[in-house]
Amino acid sequence: EPEVTQTPSHQVTQMGQEVILRCVPISNHLYFYWYRQILGQKVEFLVSFYNNEISEKSEIFDDQFSVERPDGSNFTLKIRSTKLEDSAMYFCASSQLANSYNEQFFGPGTRLTVL
Amino acid sequence: GENVEQHPSTLSVQEGDSAVIKCTYSDSASNYFPWYKQELGKRPQLIIDIRSNVGEKKDQRIAVTLNKTAKHFSLHITETQPEDSAVYFCAAVGDDMRFGAGTRLTVKP
Numbered sequence: 001e002p003e004v005t006q007t008p009s010h011q012v013t014q015m016g017q018e019v020i021l022r023c024v025p026i027s028n029h030l031y032f033y034w035y036r037q038i039l040g041q042k043v044e045f046l047v048s049f050y051n052n053e054i055s056e057k058s059e060i061f062d063d064q065f066s067v068e069r070p071d072g073s074n075f076t077l078k079i080r081s082t083k084l085e086d087s088a089m090y091f092c093a094s095s096q097l098a099n100s101y102n103e104q105f106f107g108p109g110t111r112l113t114v115l
Numbered sequence: 116g117e118n119v120e121q122h123p124s125t126l127s128v129q130e131g132d133s134a135v136i137k138c139t140y141s142d143s144a145s146n147y148f149p150w151y152k153q154e155l156g157k158r159p160q161l162i163i164d165i166r167s168n169v170g171e172k173k174d175q176r177i178a179v180t181l182n183k184t185a186k187h188f189s190l191h192i193t194e195t196q197p198e199d200s201a202v203y204f205c206a207a208v209g210d211d212m213r214f215g216a217g218t219r220l221t222v223k224p
Contacts, residue, residue, distance in 0.1 A: 043214045106158040
């Protein structure tokens, strides 16, 4: 069964550095998402992406964040000038159709640790 | 934007008992309500979902109900087993997907 994959599984970075988290969505899916989960807390929506542009973004997704689909398979989340509070698990997800009525499939996550 | 509240935050039951988790949402435009199970350190896994034109849905030991008028939906797990122990998240989907705060379910053998 096809799955969403994410790399790396764990990223450690120094405060102020930039990180890029990578995701490979399921191949016939058209909608892509990033979520964040701070340890022990709920999953929080960051951004959705369709047709090479952002569809929706939450209040968390400020100018520090950006997303890109650099080629036909990868979907990336860039975090500039990382802060301690950016430490979290970041999940990518994809769905075949738009949000409504359609299951989103989650990747295994990237654990980001900012020191 | 959407606000999803989930209760209880923790739930402990004896094996074989039922567990009920409740969620409310605020945005009447939300029309899809998935439930996710998350085991420690793993990704959320969809266990059941319900769409806004359906009041109840059942899949073996798991059922979900939806009351659109009251804007609440519930997860029911019957005949609980120790392997049901996990954190369960409800979510409401409209323009985006908003999760509840999660319920840590512990099923004691």
